[in-house]
Amino acid sequence: MVITDKCPECSAALEEKREGSALTYICSKCGWSVATTDFEPIDLDQTVYSITLIDGNVPSKRKLSALSKITGKNFIECSTLIKTNGVVMSGKARKVIEYRDILNDAELKFDINPHFKY
Amino acid sequence: MKGNSPLFEPHAMRGARVGDISFMGNGRKADFARNASRRKDVDPDGLIDVVAHGSAYIIEIESGGKTICLNSREAGRLIKKYPAFKKSKGIRLLSCSTGSSSEGFAQHLANSLGKVVFAPTKRLWALPNGHMYVSSDRYNTDKGEFMKFIPGGVKHGNNR
Numbered sequence: 466m467v468i469t470d471k472c473p474e475c476s477a478a479l480e481e482k483r484e485g486s487a488l489t490y491i492c493s494k495c496g497w498s499v500a501t502t503d504f505e506p507i508d509l510d511q512t513v514y515s516i517t518l519i520d521g522n523v524p525s526k527r528k529l530s531a532l533s534k535i536t537g538k539n540f541i542e543c544s545t546l547i548k549t550n551g552v553v554m555s556g557k558a559r560k561v562i563e564y565r566d567i568l569n570d571a572e573l574k575f576d577i578n579p580h581f582k583y
Numbered sequence: 584m585k586g587n588s589p590l591f592e593p594h595a596m597r598g599a600r601v602g603d604i605s606f607m608g609n610g611r612k613a614d615f616a617r618n619a620s621r622r623k624d625v626d627p628d629g630l631i632d633v634v635a636h637g638s639a640y641i642i643e644i645e646s647g648g649k650t651i652c653l654n655s656r657e658a659g660r661l662i663k664k665y666p667a668f669k670k671s672k673g674i675r676l677l678s679c680s681t682g683s684s685s686e687g688f689a690q691h692l693a694n695s696l697g698k699v700v701f702a703p704t705k706r707l708w709a710l711p712n713g714h715m716y717v718s719s720d721r722y723n724t725d726k727g728e729f730m731k732f733i734p735g736g737v738k739h740g741n742n743r
Contacts, residue, residue: 468722468723486612491614498614500618500708502643502680504638
């Protein structure tokens with residue numbers, strides 16, 4: 466079978482459908498489909514990134530709460546983390562984005578290494 | 584469904600059907616599994632088919648409503664729990680690009696399981712009649728193949 470942009474069964478145009486990593490080309494007329502996987506580049510990134518706190522953070526309940534949520538540490542430990550510019554987490558890109566959002570919401574200053582392009 | 588593998592239902596494999604281990608969930612995400620389920624060769628030559636969205640170093644599973652990426656060691660631990668695994672000759676990964684690297688998912692899975700693993704070197708596409716082809720594009724112009732990975736090909740320490 467030769468695969469083209471048209472449905473091999475009814476010649477209607479194929480539509481591209483995505484859900485997460487799933488990619489399907491499907492005919493809206495007759496339901497014929499061809500399916501595969503298509504990850505976003507961020508999910509294929511095997512780099513381990515580190516988020517480190519930097520100067521300028523003053524402990525507040527909001528900041529301690531955010532850090533506690535990410536690290537699982539208690540407020541005293543989180544306060545120490547802020548005072549010592551400690552490492553908040555190490556992990557893959559998707560996790561970094563999730564934690565980055567939490568830190569930004571809490572107005573915490575941090576660095577991500579190596580360079581984070583997402 | 585052809586094949587002799589028993590139904591296997593650990594929490595992480597809900598939805599597995601006779602003849603394969605499927606890590607795909609429902610909806611659009613399972614389009615590939617649905618098409619592939621109609622293949623004529625289920626568990627060929629004593630191999631167990633593992634169906635999952637994959638890439639060079641990971642596969643994806645649906646568990647408890649969440650999508651989780653597993654490396655080869657983690658996947659190997661799950662596969663070893665499959666009752667038919669012990670007597671099987673190895674695994675056929677119906678999972679895109681898992682065989683694309685000599686130090687990737689398929690090789691490390693073979694090392695982890697101690698059995699051969701067959702895996703596609705590029706994307707795997709599944710048609711509604713169950714036919715599958717390996718190609719980087721859906722037009723099947725940049726063809727790939729199923730590669731055989733034997734245990735011990737690459738040292739375990741390089742696992743990602």
